[in-house]
Amino acid sequence: MTDRPDLAAMLQPLSRALVDAERPVLDEHGLTMWAYIVLLHLDDHPTRTQAALAESIRADKTRIITVLDDLQDRGLIAREPDPADRRARLLSLTPAGRALRDRTQAAIQRKEERLLARLPAHARQGFLDALRVLSALPRDEII
Amino acid sequence: MTDRPDLAAMLQPLSRALVDAERPVLDEHGLTMWAYIVLLHLDDHPTRTQAALAESIRADKTRIITVLDDLQDRGLIAREPDPADRRARLLSLTPAGRALRDRTQAAIQRKEERLLARLPAHARQGFLDALRVLSALPRDEII
DNA sequence: CTCCTTGATAAGCTTGTGCATATCATGTGC
DNA sequence: GCACATGATATGCACAAGCTTATCAAGGAG
Numbered sequence: 001m002t003d004r005p006d007l008a009a010m011l012q013p014l015s016r017a018l019v020d021a022e023r024p025v026l027d028e029h030g031l032t033m034w035a036y037i038v039l040l041h042l043d044d045h046p047t048r049t050q051a052a053l054a055e056s057i058r059a060d061k062t063r064i065i066t067v068l069d070d071l072q073d074r075g076l077i078a079r080e081p082d083p084a085d086r087r088a089r090l091l092s093l094t095p096a097g098r099a100l101r102d103r104t105q106a107a108i109q110r111k112e113e114r115l116l117a118r119l120p121a122h123a124r125q126g127f128l129d130a131l132r133v134l135s136a137l138p139r140d141e142i143i
Numbered sequence: 144m145t146d147r148p149d150l151a152a153m154l155q156p157l158s159r160a161l162v163d164a165e166r167p168v169l170d171e172h173g174l175t176m177w178a179y180i181v182l183l184h185l186d187d188h189p190t191r192t193q194a195a196l197a198e199s200i201r202a203d204k205t206r207i208i209t210v211l212d213d214l215q216d217r218g219l220i221a222r223e224p225d226p227a228d229r230r231a232r233l234l235s236l237t238p239a240g241r242a243l244r245d246r247t248q249a250a251i252q253r254k255e256e257r258l259l260a261r262l263p264a265h266a267r268q269g270f271l272d273a274l275r276v277l278s279a280l281p282r283d284e285i286i
Numbered sequence: 287c288t289c290c291t292t293g294a295t296a297a298g299c300t301t302g303t304g305c306a307t308a309t310c311a312t313g314t315g316c
Numbered sequence: 317g318c319a320c321a322t323g324a325t326a327t328g329c330a331c332a333a334g335c336t337t338a339t340c341a342a343g344g345a346g
Contacts, residue, residue, distance in 0.1 A: 004252075004271060004275075005183075005275075005278065006165075006183070006248065006251055006252060006255065007161060007255045007258070007259075007274070008158060008161040008162055008165055008251075008255075009180070009183060010274040010275070010277075010278040011154060011157060011158035011161060011274065012158045012161075012162060013201065013278065013282075014154060014158075014274070014277050014278060014285070015151060015154035015155045015157075015158045016201065017282055017285035017286075018150060018151040018154060018155075018285060018286070019151055019155060020285075021285055021286040022149075022151055022286075037152070040148075040149070040152060049292095049293065049294090050293075050294065050295095051292090051293065051294080058156065058159065059333090060333065060334060060335080061293090061294085062294090062295070062296075062297090062334095062335090062336095063332090063333070063334085065294075065295060065296085085292095085293085085342075085343070086341080086342060086343090087292065087293045087294070087341065087342050087343070088292090088293060088294085088342095089293085089294075105149065108149055108151070109147075109149060111286045112149065112150045112151075112286065114286060115150070115277070115285065115286050116150075118276065118277075118280070119272075119273050119276055119277070120272070120276075122265070122268075122269050122272070123269045123270075123272040123273040123276060124269070124273065125265075125269055126265050126266045126267070126268055126269010126270050126272070126273065127266075127269050127270050127272075127273035127274075128147060129262075129263070129265070129266040129269070129270075130262050130266040130267065130269065130270035131150070131153040131154065131157070131270075132147075132148075132153070133261065133262055133263075133266065134153075134157050134258070134261075134262070135148070135153040135156065135157060137261070139156075139160055142157070142160035142161060142163075142164055142258065143160075143161065143164040143165075143254045143255065143257060143258050192322095192323065192324090193323075193324065193325095194322090194323065194324080202303095203303065203304060203305080204323095204324085204325095205304095205305090205324090205325070205326075205327090206302085206303065206304085208324075208325060208326085228312075228313070228322095228323085229311080229312060229313090230311065230312045230313070230322065230323040230324070231312095231322090231323060231324085232323085232324075
């Protein structure tokens with residue numbers, strides 16, 4: 001084994017610092033972290049039930065409800081009963097939601113690019129490739 | 144800007160999953176996450192005051208006290224008044240503390256290696272290089 | 287139709303943690 | 317010597333998050 005610090009010991013402080021750095025951006029756009037995560041996720045993955053959404057973003061299914069209430073009140077998401085199963089609520093981004101998501105993500109990624117710029121090219125590329133691979137792993141395959 | 148998910152959106156779940164995966168290992172070794180972080184940090188960075196330790200591991204300086212109490216009771220760290228300033232407590236690992244740290248870290252890194260093995264070589268190297276660079280940045284330079 | 291399950295929601299409990307305050311011992315500047 | 321700052325410690329507040337239970341609506345199996 002090569003001599004290196006623990007992965008988690010490097011990843012955890014880094015992601016904490018990153019989240020801290022992004023909080024002001026989210027504030028400017030009127031989003032909480034959970035709200036932003038919901039917008040991001042709904043854009044990529046159509047989600048049929050709120051419980052499934054909660055599970056896939058690792059949120060508590062009861063706590064996510066007020067977040068969804070708020071997003072819906074502000075016209076950023078739509079939450080309609082599934083005609084096929086009226087217990088479930090079909091979740092989707094509204095155009096306003098998608099626009100806000102895009103603006104917010106652009107601002108966040110602009111900041112992130114400044115961080116990536118500090119990396120040598122090979123590390124930058126490898127870092128992004130590694131993150132993509134590892135992020136795509138199902139949760140129970142992380143070690 | 145290349146099209147990619149947010150860094151934080153990839154890093155955060157990954158580091159959360161990693162921490163989850165490591166918790167059983169820590170349990171086996173009788174350490175909490177905070178206790179392990181303290182052991183790791185004391186090994187690398189001699190620390191003169193508890194407040195400085197708390198700051199550098201981003202722990203609350205009042206909350207860290209019970210962690211230190213416990214580590215001291217178990218003979219894993221020494222906490223002696225600084226002869227030059229008897230308000231301060233010089234913190235250091237005992238041999239037992241270092242041994243436990245080493246055993247625990249070896250177990251953790253064995254698991255982490257299995258995760259890294261899933262990455263193509265260039266990504267693995269770039270990932271580790273990037274993490275080293277980014278971890279070395281002072282906190283206020285993270286974006 | 288009846289029983290059981292599932293989805294959304296509300297409410298409460300508990301834990302972790304960030305933050306503020308207070309106290310006591312010790313140092314330092316004047 | 318005295319006022320003030322600093323370090324360790326205890327305590328209490330507030331809030332976020334995970335977990336549990338209960339309720340209601342709706343669906344499915346027998």
